[in-house]
Amino acid sequence: xxxxxxxxxxxxxxxxxxxxxxxxxxxxxxxxxxxxxxxxxxxxxxxxxxxxxxxxxxxxxxxxxxxxxxxxxxxxxxxxxxxxxxxxxxxxxxxxxxxxxxxxxxxxxxxxxxxxxxxxxxxxxxxxxxxxxxxxxxxxxxxxxxxxxxxxxxxxxxxxxxxxxxxxxxxxxxxxxxxxxxxxxxxxxxxxxxxxxxxxxxxxxxxxxxxxxxxxxxxxxxxxxx
Numbered sequence: 001x002x003x004x005x006x007x008x009x010x011x012x013x014x015x016x017x018x019x020x021x022x023x024x025x026x027x028x029x030x031x032x033x034x035x036x037x038x039x040x041x042x043x044x045x046x047x048x049x050x051x052x053x054x055x056x057x058x059x060x061x062x063x064x065x066x067x068x069x070x071x072x073x074x075x076x077x078x079x080x081x082x083x084x085x086x087x088x089x090x091x092x093x094x095x096x097x098x099x100x101x102x103x104x105x106x107x108x109x110x111x112x113x114x115x116x117x118x119x120x121x122x123x124x125x126x127x128x129x130x131x132x133x134x135x136x137x138x139x140x141x142x143x144x145x146x147x148x149x150x151x152x153x154x155x156x157x158x159x160x161x162x163x164x165x166x167x168x169x170x171x172x173x174x175x176x177x178x179x180x181x182x183x184x185x186x187x188x189x190x191x192x193x194x195x196x197x198x199x200x201x202x203x204x205x206x207x208x209x210x211x212x213x214x215x216x217x218x219x220x221x222x223x224x225x226x
Contacts, residue, residue, distance in 0.1 A: 001213055001216075001217055002217055002220070002221075003214075003217045003218065003221055005217075006213065006214060006217055009128045009129065009130070010076075010128070010130075012124050012125070012127060012128045013076075013077055013080060013124070013125050013128035013130050014080070014084065015121075015124050015125075016120075016121045016122065016123070016124030016125025016126070016127075016128065017080060017081060017084040017085055017088070017121065017125050018084065018088055018121070019117050019118075019120055019121030019124065020085055020117070020118055020121030020122065020125065021084065021085045021086075021088035021089045021092065021121075022088075022092065022098075022117050022121075023113075023114045023115070023116070023117030023118035023119075023121055024038065024056075024085065024089050024114070024118070025089050025092040025093065025097075025098050026098055026110050026111070026113050026114035026117060027110075027111060027114040027115075027118075027176065027180065028042070028052065028089075028093075029098045029099065029100045029101060029110065030101050030106075030107040030108070030110040030111040030114060030176050031100050031101045031102070031107050031172075031176075032101070032104065032107035032108065032111060032174045032175050032176035032179075033172050033173050033174025033175055033176035033177035033178070033180075034171070034172060034176055034177060034180065035159075035177065035180040035181065035184070036159040036160065036162040036163035036166065036177070036181070037059070037135060037159070037162050037166075038166075038171070038180075039162065039163050039166030039167055039171035039172065039173055039177065040055075040059065040162040040163070040165055040166035040169075040171060041055040041056045041059060041166070041171070042055070042166060042169075042170070042171035042172060043165065043166035043167070043168070043169025043170050043171035044058065044059065044166075044169065046169050046170040046171075047169055047170075051090050051093070052086075052089060052090065052093065053085075053086035053087060053088075053089040053090030053091075053093070054086060054090065055086075056082075056085060056086035056089065057082055057083065057086035057087070060081065060082035060086070060133070060134045060135075061082060063134040063135055063137075063138050064078065064079075064082060064134045064137075066138060067134055067137045067138055067141055070138075070141040070142075070145065071141070072137050072138070072140065072141040073131070073204075073206040074131065074137070074206060074207055075130045075131020075132075075204050075205055075206055075207060075210065076130040076131065076205070076207055076210045077125060077126075077128060077129075077130030077131040077132065077133075077204070078130075078131045078132065078133060078134055078137055079207070080130070081125070081132075081133040081134065082133075082134060098110075104175075107176060108175070108176075108179065111176045111179050111180065111183075112179075112183070112187075114180075115179075115180065115183050115184050115187045115188075116187060116191070118184065118188075119184070119187045119188040119190075119191040119192075120191055122188060122191075123191055123192060123195055123197055126199055126202060127197060127202060129202050129203055129204055129205055130204065130205060130210065131204045131205065131206070132204065135158070138158065139151070139154060139155050139158060142154050142158075159181070163177070
């Protein structure tokens with residue numbers, strides 16, 4: 001793989017993460033309740049002097065260490081997922097690019113836009129092959145270690161736990177939470193089908209694999225120039 005091809009993959013990764021961040025910001029400003037991990041992030045801001053994006057980064061780092069402890073391979077996408085999404089969300093809020101909805105119908109419309117942005121963002125960043133986010137990596141790690149437990153139950157327990165703790169801490173739970181949980185799978189499946197994207201066929205590189213590939217491409221370029 002050439003340096004140009006690697007750069008193209010990183011660009012795809014960043015585009016996906018930025019779209020995901022805009023989707024996350026839309027979900028919060030829909031003002032009708034957010035997805036379980038969003039509720040958890042929001043709850044964190046009520047007990048710590050941090051922003052929503054900083055809470056997302058902090059939670060991502062904690063889960064990352066759990067992933068590593070469980071032996072789950074970590075990719076460059078996993079690391080950038082933590083840093084980029086939280087940082088861009090805070091930038092969006094600080095710049096005031098997305099208004100806060102004041103009506104139920106406006107909130108529902110913005111929530112649907114949020115889910116679409118997250119689905120398209122997932123298509124781009126997962127398709128780059130640099131690994132999934134830390135929360136998805138945790139789900140995969142638990143599925144591998146608990147083969148008799150259905151993946152749906154594991155995911156439900158993770159998101160249900162995040163939702164419960166976030167709600168106790170003061171995170172916003174509402175009809176948007178229900179729409180998010182029930183709609184994201186349908187919309188994501190529709191987007192993946194539209195782009196003929198088979199997420200299971202993507203090989204996700206570990207950080208080590210990505211660095212080796214980058215080194216090899218750089219050395220090949222130097223040899224050509226010489």
